[in-house]
Amino acid sequence: MKQNFEDEGSASTSAVFVGRLRRDLGTLESYAALLGILIGAGIFTVTSRAWALTGPSVILGYVVLTPVVLATSVAYAAFLSTPLGREPGGEYAHISRTLGGYRLAFIGAWLKIISYIAAGAYLASALADYIIEFAGGRLPAETYRLPLALASLVFFYLVQVAGVRWFGRLQVTMCAFLGLSLIVLVVPGLFAIKSANYQPFVTHGSSGFAASLVPLFFSFAGFESLAQTAGEVRDSTRRLPLIFLKGISVTACIYVLMSLVAFGVLPGSRLQASSAPMAEVASVYLPAGAALFVTFGAIMAITTSMNSTMLVPSRLVIILARDGLSPRWIGVVNPRTGTPIRGLTLTFAACVVLLVSNQLSLALNVAIFALVILYFIHSLVFLLLPRRNPQLYRSMTISIPVWLQRAAALISLVAMGALIAVQLSQDTRTLSEQSFGQRLDNHSLTSLELALAWSLVGVVLYALARRGGAKMLRDRDAILDQPALDSSENRDGD
Helix, strand or coil, X not given: CCCCCCHHHHHXXXXXXXXXXXXXXXXXXXXXXXXXXXXXXXXXXXXXXXXXXXXXXXXXXXXXXXXXXXXHHHHHHHHHCCHHHHCCCHHHHHHHXXXXXXXXXXXXXXXXHHHHHHHHHHHHHHHHHHHHHHCCCCCCHHHHHHHHHHHHHHHHHXXXXXXXXXXXXHHHHHHXXXXXXXXXXXXHHCCCCCHHHHCCCCCCHHHHHHHHHHHHHHHHCCHHHHHHHHHHXXXXXXXXXXXXXXXXHHHHHHHHHHHHHHHHHCCHHHHHHCCCHHHHXXXXXXXXXXXXXXXXXXXXXXXXXXXXXXXXXXXXXXXHHHCCCCCHHHHCCCCCCCCCHHHHHHHHHHHHHHHHHCCCHHHHHHHHHHHHHHHHHHHHHHHHHHHHCHHHHHCCCCCCCHHHHXXXXXXXXXXXXXXXXXXXXXXXXXXXXXXXXXXXXXXXCCHHHHHHHHHHHHHHHHHHHHHHCXXXXXXXXXXXXXXXXXXXXXXXXX
């Protein structure tokens, strides 16, 4: 299969097969997209759950994970500084163009799509819980949780359909409110800390601390979704690599400060029992109105994450359609709105099915495990890039020393491998203690089981796509052999 890394050839293919995305996002919108998906449900809900595994040393967990995530992001920044950074392919494009094959990249993309659909449904449910909390008991949870979750999905679906410009404007606005609420939460909270709440700092030894890193990673997971906006960001190959590195660093500082305040103000046992832990923390030292604003900030955190999450599957499927690995009609970009409406509709429908069927665990339990595996593969491929695709490697424009690139990839490989090992250890213990029937009845199938099951589905889909898309791929190669139709309108800065 031919590979073409020139902007003109790639854009010509896009125009013929799947339409054209619009570059309506700038630096501010890109930061809002990254920070929005990171400062979401994770920090507001997972922090208190991780306390059960390791106690207040959750704070240390965030510190340990920060250089790991930064190291993992180096590979993304490097790939995005190449011509691949002009399109929304993300890991799929990076892996397939480096290795010169599609199978492994397709399975990774399929698991990522499942993960983001599950995350979208989960965030809709979490948003409903926070809205009910914000209403102060006037909305009974058993009556309003599902309608509110469905309504939120409809709202963000319509925003996405309207155009990426509206996505960006809404994301920036919500992030502004989120930032204000974080200032209200953190700054006064630093003066309300009681050091006794940090004792004992580690409650279940090194094994408990290691186990806590898996759920804590949920707070960082999804940072790579920014790569899926590459086809809609102006001057993406220059802007996105720096946004990756700076945005993750800022987010990590926010995580540490929030967890310092949370565990310093309230005992972890009380946080764990709360459905809205950060709102309860704020109520200790803030007047009622300010505490309510923090709850509103939590709502903004989840909505910004939802907005970014809904975008990812539909953009990824554009590249799959271009490569003949998904039906062409799914990846079509509407010429009026510049959005992949059909891909967005399928994402929306899948989220709704998971919510209504109450089978969210079938997709959510594999989400983080699948992403960690994908990060591992992505870092490994980055190490192989100079040898497997020298042309693409030479096209990188990011100013990171070669030794630092390799060191970052190795750190990511070791860390992601360790997280995978921890998860496999937990899954093995669960498999030995519970029967399949028990796990099925309790909606607690292990990540390993679900990853294998969804991967098998992906293998079948890949085989079907390769068979049905052979003609389309030949047509694509023929088009790539022709001169660009109009190179002037396909430039990165358009």
